[in-house]
Every structure is written in structure tokens, then in C-alpha cells.
Amino acid sequence: MAKKRDRRSTPTSANRNSRAESSTQRDQRIGSDSDRKLVPILVLFFIVSVAVSVIVYRFKYSSPTHSGESHSYGNQRDLVNADMNYQDVLTENSKVSENTSRRHYDYPVLGYITPWNSRGYELAKRFNSKFTHLSPVWYDLKSQQTSLVLEGRHNADRGWISELRKSGDALILPRVVLEASPVELLTKKKQRNKAINLIVTECKEMEYDGIVLESWSRWVAYGVLHQPSMRNLALQFIKQLGDALHSASERNGKQQLQLIYVIGPPHSEKPQEHDFGPKDLESLSEAVDGFSLMTYDFSSPHNPGPNAPLKWIQVSLSMLLGSSSNRAKSLARKILLGINFYGNDFSLSRGLGGGAILGRDYLALLEKHRPGLQWDENSGEHFFVYVDDDGIRHAVFYPSLKSISLRLEEAHSWGCGISIWEIGQGLDYFFDLL
Numbered sequence: 324m325a326k327k328r329d330r331r332s333t334p335t336s337a338n339r340n341s342r343a344e345s346s347t348q349r350d351q352r353i354g355s356d357s358d359r360k361l362v363p364i365l366v367l368f369f370i371v372s373v374a375v376s377v378i379v380y381r382f383k384y385s386s387p388t389h390s391g392e393s394h395s396y397g398n399q400r401d402l403v404n405a406d407m408n409y410q411d412v413l414t415e416n417s418k419v420s421e422n423t424s425r426r427h428y429d430y431p432v433l434g435y436i437t438p439w440n441s442r443g444y445e446l447a448k449r450f451n452s453k454f455t456h457l458s459p460v461w462y463d464l465k466s467q468q469t470s471l472v473l474e475g476r477h478n479a480d481r482g483w484i485s486e487l488r489k490s491g492d493a494l495i496l497p498r499v500v501l502e503a504s505p506v507e508l509l510t511k512k513k514q515r516n517k518a519i520n521l522i523v524t525e526c527k528e529m530e531y532d533g534i535v536l537e538s539w540s541r542w543v544a545y546g547v548l549h550q551p552s553m554r555n556l557a558l559q560f561i562k563q564l565g566d567a568l569h570s571a572s573e574r575n576g577k578q579q580l581q582l583i584y585v586i587g588p589p590h591s592e593k594p595q596e597h598d599f600g601p602k603d604l605e606s607l608s609e610a611v612d613g614f615s616l617m618t619y620d621f622s623s624p625h626n627p628g629p630n631a632p633l634k635w636i637q638v639s640l641s642m643l644l645g646s647s648s649n650r651a652k653s654l655a656r657k658i659l660l661g662i663n664f665y666g667n668d669f670s671l672s673r674g675l676g677g678g679a680i681l682g683r684d685y686l687a688l689l690e691k692h693r694p695g696l697q698w699d700e701n702s703g704e705h706f707f708v709y710v711d712d713d714g715i716r717h718a719v720f721y722p723s724l725k726s727i728s729l730r731l732e733e734a735h736s737w738g739c740g741i742s743i744w745e746i747g748q749g750l751d752y753f754f755d756l757l
Contacts, residue, residue: 395427395755396420402752403724405698407705409689412696412723416686416750424452424491428731428757431455431740433535433583433615433659435498436747438478440681443747446754448483451491453757455740456583456613458535462499462525464518471503471514473521479529494532496583501538505547509556518560519567526571526580533568533581535615536561539599540587548597558606565610583613583659588639601645608654615742616643619663622720624676627669629702630720633729636660640737652738659742660734664749666721671708675715681748685721696723703729722749727756 396419397403402411426432433456436443447457462475475497484495499522501508508514522534538557539548547553561584568580584607586599594600604614618636622628643658644651666685669677680688688694694707705723710716734741743749 397724397752397755403728403756405700405705405725407696407698407723407725409693409696409707412750413686413689416682416752419752419755423450423754426453426757427755428735428741430656430735430738431613431659432757433458433496433613433740433742435460435743435745437745440745440747443745444480444483446746446749446751447493448486448490450746450754450757451487451493453754454491454493456496456532456581457487457493458496458498458583460745461497462534463502464499464521466503466507471508471517471521473499473525475499476525476529481529484530494581496533496535496581497531498535498537498585501536501541505538505542505545505553505557509547509553509560515560515563519564522564523567523571523580526568531580532578533583533612535583535585536564537585539585543587543597558603561607562610565607565612569610581612582610583615584611585615585617588616588618588635588661589642592638592642594642599643601643604643604654608657611657613657613659613740615659616640616661617744618661619744622667622669624669624678627667627671627677627718628720629699629704629706630663630665630667630722631661631704631730632701633703633733634701636730636733640733640739644737655738656740658737658739660730660737660739661742661744662722662727662730664722664743664746664753666719668717668719671716671718677717679748680719680721682750685719685750688719694719698725722753724752724756727753731756 395403397415399420400415402415432454434443434447434454436447436457436459438460447454459478459480461478462473464471464473479497487493487495501518503514503518508518525531526533538561542548542557548557561582565582568582571580586604589595589598589600607614616639618639619631621631621635640655640658640660644655664682666680667677668680668684668688688709692707692709694709696705696707698705704720704726706718706720708716708718731741746754
């Protein structure tokens, strides 16, 4: 935006006297008067210069989240706040800005899409320009007797990919989950090479832009990461896969294939032996293009509560990135902070559980129970309580414009991107914040 320049008047020259002044005292008086006139001009110039510098700095380095907020539909309607009611959600959730291609968050944005929720495919096309990466959840790498097989091509939708590439620049990186036995995969060179070859070949044949790999949680479940030797082999495998993808030519011959790796948050303030930590991040930083950090699912039916408390997110980032050094800042750019677009409906009666809910489920509950929405300051999330037809009390935690906005601000303060699980589960006006 062009800035209006301040017009500063220059001092007019004193009228020259045709008569020469011979007195030295008069000369000094004139010099003194000129200096006094010059001082306020210099002060004014300094003040204006500083003001212009501040304006330029704020314009250039202002938070993308903040710079776009005033343009989003939710902010224009004053919907991004802690004080909200169910009527506003029901009335406004499907409304977005006319310009759906404008991005308000300038760091990378990864959106997951699941084949069992077709709404995600439609939203990916509609809000294509909001994303830098899209990851359809399509593939599993499994053991098959003594060999390996990559399953999932039947999920792939080439027509959908073609439509996306016509309307936007988001990279397509399908998710691959390593279901294969880690002992066989990691300890045998032939198996490692086979797995990498299957993945790289699939990327080339299907013209993907790379993959999102999920394996750490599987390896934790198998208990192999407690052993230093196996942990080193695990890290080496990820590096080898990243190098192989980077060496492969992407569809246009100009950009290398990318590897985004899924990592979990620490389970406590004291890192456990199997947690993905700062040393692992540093070790993989050259081979991996991004790390999808799963900062959600904090609570469970056995321990009902918020989905992703803001303080827990802050602790997770602090433990992973540590100091504010330049190195930590450079690594932060590769973190994709996880944001859930789903919620949870927990039973508050012992043993009756609960589970995830999607946007449509949330709207149905609001319409039926007309609850009072409450803001939990500690977690930075909205929730409500209702009683079902059997007289059982429930607590529902579901994202809101306010909760998402706070997490975007937190990610931006660290210099992180974001990853969304998953886009088909959210409400339309969530995308207006991106």
C-alpha cells in the first residue's frame, strides 16, 4: 500500500541586505539566529524519519495472521472472540469472504484429506490457494511374507489432482504409513532399499510432489526406539529416503520431490526415551523438508478435556526447538504445527467413553441442545455441556474461530507452518483464517 509522504517545507533564505555588515558582533548574531531556526527543522526531520521507518517495518514484517484478519469474514463480523453463542455458529459457519484465494497465513500450510470423508476433497478444491501442501491419506507400506508391498493406489484420484493443479499451486504429497515390521525393515539393507524404491517409483509414476511419511508412532508401538542401535537405523532410513526423493526428478523437472515426516508431541514435560526430540530434529533437518507435529488428541475418553491446550502446544514447541538461537529459528521454519479441525464429545459418566465428532455432528448438537458456549482461558478452547436423551451429561470440545486464531498466532510467533487434521472435518469459515 502506498504511503502518503509528509510534505516538509524548507526554510526560506533570508533576504540579503545589499549593504555589507562590517560588525563581527552582528555576524555572530545572524549565525546564532540561523542555528536556532535549524534545530527544530532537524528535530522534525528526525521524528518523521523514525515514524516512517516504524511504519515501513510494521508493514514489511507484520504477522501474516494479523495482516489478514481484518479481511476475513469472521473478523469483519466480529466472530473471532471468546464471547460467542450457538446461534452465531449456526448462522455464520458456511459464510466466507468472496475472495477465497487470498492467503492470510504466509508460512506453509499442509492439509490432510481422508478417503472416508469425501467433503475434504471438495474443500481442497474450493480453498486450494490456502494451502502449500495437500496430503491425501492413501498409502500403507506393509510386509508380505518376506517382501514388501505398497498398498493404496486404488485410493488415488488422478482427476482430482489434475483439477487441483489447474486452479492452484499446492503440492500433492500422499501420506504413507509404514506398517511393515520395523525389525525386518530397519536391520536388512535389502528391505530398506526395497521400501525406498517402492515409494520413489510410486511418486514418479503417479506424478506426486513427494510424500508425507508416518512411522515414528508405529516404531514406538513396536518398542524398537528404546534401543540406541535401532533408533540410529531408524534415523538413517529416514535420511536415506529423503535423499532418494530429493535426487529424483519431480514432474516438471525443476523441483525435487519432498519428504514431510510426521512426529508426535512429547507426552510429558520430561521427554521420554522414545519421544522424538531436539537431537532427532537436528539429525534429520537436512534430509526432511518439513515435520508434521501432531499437537492434538491431548485428552481422551478416559481423561476428558480440551483437544489441544495452548500451554501444552507452547511446551511442545519449546521442548522441540529449545532456545531462540538462529539455528532453532531455522529449524522452526520446518515445523508444521498440528491444528485439529475435529472435536470430541466426551461422556462425563465413568466408563461410557466418547469420541471424535465432525463439523456436521457439532452443528447438529448445537441445533438440538442450544447450549451456552463457554471459553476455557487455560486451554484456549470453547466447550459446552449438554444432557442426552438418557440423562447422561456430555462435554463437547470443538474448534472455534477464536481457538484457531490463537494457534495461528502461536505458530507464527515461532516462525512455524501448520498442518491440519483434517480439512473435511472443519467448518467452512475456518478456512477464511488461513
